[in-house]
Amino acid sequence: MTLVRVPPPIEQDVDLSKTYDAVIVGSGAAGGMAAHVLTTHGLQVLMLEAGKKLPIEQELRSMQWPYDHPRRGDAPPGSHHLSFNEYTIRKPPYAKGAAFKHVYSYVGGWSGSDYVKNILVDEKDHPFTGTNYAWVRARCLGGKTNIWGRLALRLSDYDFKAKSHDGYGEDWPIAYADLEPYYDKVDLYLGISGVKENLPHLPDSQFQRPSKLNAGEVKLRESLKKSGQVLTPYRAGVTTDGLKHNKYRSKCYGRGACDRRPGGCDIHAVFDSPTGLIYPAMDTGHLTVRPNSTAHEMLVDKNTGRARGVAFLDSVTHKSYEAKGKVVILAASTLESARLLLLSRSPQHPNGLGNSSGHVGHNFCEHVMGPGVTGLIKELVGKPHTLDDGRPGGFYIPRFRNLKDRQPGFIRGYGYEGNSGHSMFPAHVMDTPGFGGQFKRSVRDHSGAFISMGAFGEVLPRYESYVDLDPETKDAWGIPVLRFHYHFSDNERKMAEDMVATGREMLEAAGIEVVGTDEKVLTEGWSIHELGTARMGNDPKTSVLNQFQQSHDVRNLFVVDGSSHVSASCQNPTWTIMALAWRSCDHLADEFRKGNV
Amino acid sequence: MTDAPKHPESLSRRDMIAATAAALVTPLLQGGAVSLQPVAGVPGKFLTAAEYALLDELTELIIPADDHSPGARVAAVAAYIDGRLAESLEPDWQAKWRSGLQAVDGLSRELNAKPFLEATPDQRVAVLTRMAAGEADPKTAPERFFGELKGWTARGYYTSKIGIHLDQEYKGNVYQRGEFAGYDAK
Numbered sequence: 001m002t003l004v005r006v007p008p009p010i011e012q013d014v015d016l017s018k019t020y021d022a023v024i025v026g027s028g029a030a031g032g033m034a035a036h037v038l039t040t041h042g043l044q045v046l047m048l049e050a051g052k053k054l055p056i057e058q059e060l061r062s063m064q065w066p067y068d069h070p071r072r073g074d075a076p077p078g079s080h081h082l083s084f085n086e087y088t089i090r091k092p093p094y095a096k097g098a099a100f101k102h103v104y105s106y107v108g109g110w111s112g113s114d115y116v117k118n119i120l121v122d123e124k125d126h127p128f129t130g131t132n133y134a135w136v137r138a139r140c141l142g143g144k145t146n147i148w149g150r151l152a153l154r155l156s157d158y159d160f161k162a163k164s165h166d167g168y169g170e171d172w173p174i175a176y177a178d179l180e181p182y183y184d185k186v187d188l189y190l191g192i193s194g195v196k197e198n199l200p201h202l203p204d205s206q207f208q209r210p211s212k213l214n215a216g217e218v219k220l221r222e223s224l225k226k227s228g229q230v231l232t233p234y235r236a237g238v239t240t241d242g243l244k245h246n247k248y249r250s251k252c253y254g255r256g257a258c259d260r261r262p263g264g265c266d267i268h269a270v271f272d273s274p275t276g277l278i279y280p281a282m283d284t285g286h287l288t289v290r291p292n293s294t295a296h297e298m299l300v301d302k303n304t305g306r307a308r309g310v311a312f313l314d315s316v317t318h319k320s321y322e323a324k325g326k327v328v329i330l331a332a333s334t335l336e337s338a339r340l341l342l343l344s345r346s347p348q349h350p351n352g353l354g355n356s357s358g359h360v361g362h363n364f365c366e367h368v369m370g371p372g373v374t375g376l377i378k379e380l381v382g383k384p385h386t387l388d389d390g391r392p393g394g395f396y397i398p399r400f401r402n403l404k405d406r407q408p409g410f411i412r413g414y415g416y417e418g419n420s421g422h423s424m425f426p427a428h429v430m431d432t433p434g435f436g437g438q439f440k441r442s443v444r445d446h447s448g449a450f451i452s453m454g455a456f457g458e459v460l461p462r463y464e465s466y467v468d469l470d471p472e473t474k475d476a477w478g479i480p481v482l483r484f485h486y487h488f489s490d491n492e493r494k495m496a497e498d499m500v501a502t503g504r505e506m507l508e509a510a511g512i513e514v515v516g517t518d519e520k521v522l523t524e525g526w527s528i529h530e531l532g533t534a535r536m537g538n539d540p541k542t543s544v545l546n547q548f549q550q551s552h553d554v555r556n557l558f559v560v561d562g563s564s565h566v567s568a569s570c571q572n573p574t575w576t577i578m579a580l581a582w583r584s585c586d587h588l589a590d591e592f593r594k595g596n597v
Numbered sequence: 598m599t600d601a602p603k604h605p606e607s608l609s610r611r612d613m614i615a616a617t618a619a620a621l622v623t624p625l626l627q628g629g630a631v632s633l634q635p636v637a638g639v640p641g642k643f644l645t646a647a648e649y650a651l652l653d654e655l656t657e658l659i660i661p662a663d664d665h666s667p668g669a670r671v672a673a674v675a676a677y678i679d680g681r682l683a684e685s686l687e688p689d690w691q692a693k694w695r696s697g698l699q700a701v702d703g704l705s706r707e708l709n710a711k712p713f714l715e716a717t718p719d720q721r722v723a724v725l726t727r728m729a730a731g732e733a734d735p736k737t738a739p740e741r742f743f744g745e746l747k748g749w750t751a752r753g754y755y756t757s758k759i760g761i762h763l764d765q766e767y768k769g770n771v772y773q774r775g776e777f778a779g780y781d782a783k
Contacts, residue, residue, distance in 0.1 A: 063770055065758075066756035066757075067757050067758050073756075076684075077684050077686040078686050195782050210782065212777055212778065212782070213780050213782050214778075214779050221782060231782075233782050253772040253774075254772075254777040254778070255769070255770060255772055256769040256770060257769050385765065385766045385768060386768060386778065387768035387769055387771075387773075387778040388769075389769045390771070390779075391779065422765070424761060424765075424767050424769060424770065425756065426755055429755060430751065433732055434729055434732070435658060435729055435747060436658060436659065436661060436722070436725075437661055439660075440668075441663070444764060447765055
């Protein structure tokens with residue numbers, strides 16, 4: 001089957017002599033959304049992306065069978081993906097002294113590491129120092145939206161007003177009611193699939209057709225229902241009914257095997273920033289994109305202290321350039337945006353741009369993951385094999401801890417992501433002992449009979465969890481790198497224990513035999529949900545940005561990515577990043593018209 | 598086949614598998630890549646002829662042909678592993694395989710007083726059984742090699758056409774029209 005594919009729009013020439021209305025640094029979920037909203041309002045926008053613009057359809061090869069790839073999807077010799085052991089035993093920079101030609105982060109799926117080699121950065125060129133951290137970076141147009149896990153969740157006032165609820169940390173300067181209309185806009189513009197559950201702590205979206213559950217998942221859902229708990233089909237940032245207003249994206253055809261690839265979808269039913277946001281913004285005629293542009297400093301006007309543009313190097317030639325803008329928007333990712341602010345020191349901003357509070361790089365938080373359970377559904381053993389993975393994801397069990405109850409060991413909560421049923425590769429093969437005919441039959445009979453789920457928990461923001469600039473180490477472009485000062489705490493460890501114990505109880509209550517548990521907490525950073533290094537707040541002394549992600553210190557500087565989040569919630573951040581960016585850019589466009597920025 | 602009379606319109610399951618297997622395997626045979634017969638006397642890209650024949654036999658013993666689907670030999674698992682070894686830039690990994698295969702022969706001499714491929718089928722199984730005995734906690738060289746051998750055999754087999762389509766009868770990676778498979782969450 002061949003789908004009609006619409007080629008990317010013609011690119012506008014970059015004119016660096018011109019002062020653009022806005023210069024955006026970064027092209028992921030946040031940068032893409034800023035470009036979409038601002039161009040819709042008629043602003044002239046220049047977007048700088050450090051990586052290349054990939055011919056993404058060729059890159060993803062979403063339906064390639066493993067046997068049609070020379071290494072069954074594995075990366076070529078000389079390429080190495082870091083393992084959990086390496087992240088744990090060694091210290092960053094992880095690629096230092098490595099014999100391999102290229103070293104990448106762990107991302108790659110069970111047989112898909114060759115498909116991310118041009119999306120992920122080579123750790124050799126992009127070192128960092130300090131404490132252990134599995135930092136996954138994607139430098140290419142669209143950034144990590146090219147490989148994201150697709151789980152698209154809303155936050156609620158249990159998150160925005162978490163301090164009011166349990167006394168820890170800070171409340172956000174907004175409430176759910178402020179963001180709800182923007183979540184709706186994101187849902188309708190990009191498409192999301194799911195089922196309404198009417199939960200106060202996980203508000204429903206404007207859903208398109210949900211994906212379905214399979215036999216094992218229905219069994220667990222029915223059992224949980226008896227105790228008032230919820231298992232809902234994966235809320236995926238995927239258009240299942242199609243989007244009439246976007247010619248670059250197809251609806252989902254349930255081709256599945258989405259877990260085999262690290263997220264990418266060559267028909268763009270899955271949201272990615274290029275086809276979902278950037279190409280339509282280019283079609284307005286107001287957006288110019290310059291890939292291969294490594295920003296290294298936000299420039300300020302000597303007299304006013306206001307932002308005036310961005311200094312960048314051509315990523316390929318290493319030549320220096322400046323882009324000028326009336327407004328500068330950082331959307332380079334939580335950690336890269338913090339790095340850029342810290343790199344932008346000037347007489348008016350000696351601690352880095354927008355950092356009079358000293359909070360840039362601090363209050364760094366994310367999700368803790370690793371703990372989980374696997375169960376065997378006995379009645380499915382030996383049953384005919386069915387199509388179970390033709391969908392963007394399995395299921396989600398929303399947070400249930402510390403909503404009405406108060407756990408003795410930890411505050412906040414976690415949710416489980418999981419799935420059951422057949423997949424292309426029988427992952428249980430190495431847990432099936434022995435060899436020979438009996439072994440082969442056992443692998444076959446047990447295929448599709450397992451259910452597994454892993455938890456994502458909220459990591460508390462702490463001032464002591466931070467990044468700063470390493471005084472010595474530089475990246476391949478000569479730019480100082482980040483140094484991490486970041487560890488999980490007791491709250492996360494206690495929560496991790498509960499994740500395993502509760503997961504076990506859930507499966508057992510459903511009559512599912514628990515055959516495996518993961519107690520291991522994965523290295524900091526593994527969730528790829530880093531947040532909070534330039535948090536919003538009403539007090540300029542303890543926060544970096546106001547409720548519109550606008551710098552307290554520099555009013556024409558906005559930071560619209562995950563760095564603005566005040567706390568991590570346990571719900572995945574991408575949809576919130578985009579709803580916030582939409583709200584802030586609406587505000588910005590309004591202020592721009594009034595001449596206030 | 599007991600279910601054949603109930604479904605007279607369809608091919609029996611065994612016929613269907615045989616037909617599909619032939620369709621899948623024929624192009625491979627024409628390419629000269631694999632044989633239904635054991636590999637003999639032909640060196641691999643990395644392994645010697647003797648090592649390659651030994652590996653081919655080991656993979657087939659781990660995932661043998663049965664009445665459901667062909668085994669690792671027809672799925673050309675040894676050729677896949679040999680190919681990966683040949684292009685590897687990691688001498689340690691290559692050496693691990695070379696010494697691992699030697700350890701298998703060593704164990705066979707110890708148990709059967711002859712190299713693995715000269716032993717009887719039962720004797721060969723006895724060697725693998727000994728290697729697999731320490732699967733949960735490998736201690737000796739042959740036990741340690743068993744995990745490596747089994748892991749790569751499984752990867753090679755279950756990512757092959759035969760493993761995915763004939764053995765696992767995987768149904769996905771296709772365009773679905775209309776209603777998707779599964780159950781509504783109600």
